Amino acid sequence: MAQKTVLITGATRGIGKGIAVAFADAGWIVYGTGRNLSDTAWAAEKKVILKQADVADQPTMAAIMQEIKDKHGRLDCLINNAGVASNTPASGLGDEEISKIIDTNFRAVFTCCQSYYKMQRKSGGGNIINISSVLGLVGTSLASVYSGTKGAVISMTKALAIEWAGSGFRVNAICPGFIDTDMTEMIKKRESLMQKMLDYIPLKRLGTPEDIAAPALMLASEGAAYITGQAIVVDGGLTAM
Ligand SMILES: NC(=O)c1ccc[n+]([C@@H]2O[C@H](COP(=O)([O-])OP(=O)(O)OC[C@H]3O[C@@H](n4cnc5c(N)ncnc54)[C@H](OP(=O)(O)O)[C@@H]3O)[C@@H](O)[C@H]2O)c1
Incomplete structure (x- = not known):
């Protein structure tokens, strides 16, 4: 059987790297993007192909998708992970x-979805996974615009799932809780804040990139053929309370 192909934005480190490694280990041909490709020796070891690109540069992102499709004849899955x-x-x-x-x-997630749809609509459809956040579902201090963008990604995911279902596309979101990456460095550095955070998380630990990669693999699989328009929360129980 031909190998499946995935493009993951923001795959140079953190959650995107975790997803890239998991897909590579599962036998996928994996492409990733990022602005800074230094310190990515791991990618060659895992046969992950990294492309330097700002996710907000729509023509470049569309060209990368087309290049993958021209080379492999398919781009089975797009994972919009890059975020600030x-x-x-x-x-x-x-x-x-x-x-x-x-x-x-938000804007780049939409334009990547749009470019992928335009490329794939005559090929029977595709599969999109958008990485949102629990902060798209609940509020917290110091995250007003970030939360707004992540909530918007969830709403957009549902809207695109409906609009593009008839063209053979599935569109889902994953909402990570607090994950151990560079993005949570500020929390990890402050012991009292970190302890407060752990007190709120029923499973009493930060998540790992692998915790997010597992549901991404599930959503990308044939077994998820009937799942679309969903926002899957992966947060150690944080928002269950
Ligand atoms: N960590 C958490 O607790 C958490 C929780 C909920 C949701 N999330 C979401 O999960 C996603 C990944 O987060 P993370 O924790 O892995 O963050 P991270 O460790 O800071 O990594 C962010 C990734 O996005 C890339 N990126 C950022 N801006 C980009 C741009 N303009 N163009 C291309 N790539 C860009 C970065 O690569 P370069 O620097 O090389 O460009 C890097 O690969 C984000 O969407 C984030 O909002 C994270």
């Missing part, structure tokens, strides 16, 4: 930071 966080009080957010968060976390 912010720890700024709402009153202090300036135009530049607001635009960066919205452009990376």
Whole structure:
């Protein structure tokens, strides 16, 4: 059987890297993107092909998708993972930071979905997994615009799942809780904040990139053929309370 192919945005580190390694280990041909490709020797070992690209650069992202399709004849799955966080009080957010968060976390997710759809619609459809966040479902301090973009990704996922279902597409989201990556460095560095966080998480640990890779693999599998328009929460029980 021909190998399946996946493109993961923001795969140079963190959750995206975890997803890339898991798909490679499961026998997929894996492509990833990121702006900074230094410190990615792991990718060659896992035969993950990394492309340098800003996810907000729509023509470049569309060209990468087409290049994969031309080379392998297929792009079975797109995982929109690249994202930026912010720890700024709402009153202090300036135009530049607001635009960066919205452009990376929402606008680029939409334009990547759109480019993928346009490429795949005559090939029987495709499979999209958007990485949102529990902060798209619940609020917290210092994350106003970030939360807004992640909530918007969930709503957009549901809307696209409905609009594109008839063309053979499935579109789902994963909502990670607090995961041990560079993005949570600020929390990990402050012992009292970290302890407070763990007190709130029923499973009493941060998640790992592998905890997110497992449901991504499930959603990408044939077994998930009847799952679309869903936001799967993977948070150690944080939002169950
Ligand atoms: N960690 C958490 O607790 C957590 C919780 C909920 C949701 N999430 C979401 O999960 C996703 C991954 O987060 P993470 O924790 O793995 O973050 P991370 O460790 O900071 O990694 C972010 C990844 O996104 C890439 N990226 C950022 N901006 C980009 C851009 N403009 N163009 C291309 N790539 C870009 C980065 O690569 P370069 O720097 O090389 O560009 C990197 O590979 C994000 O969408 C985040 O919002 C994370």
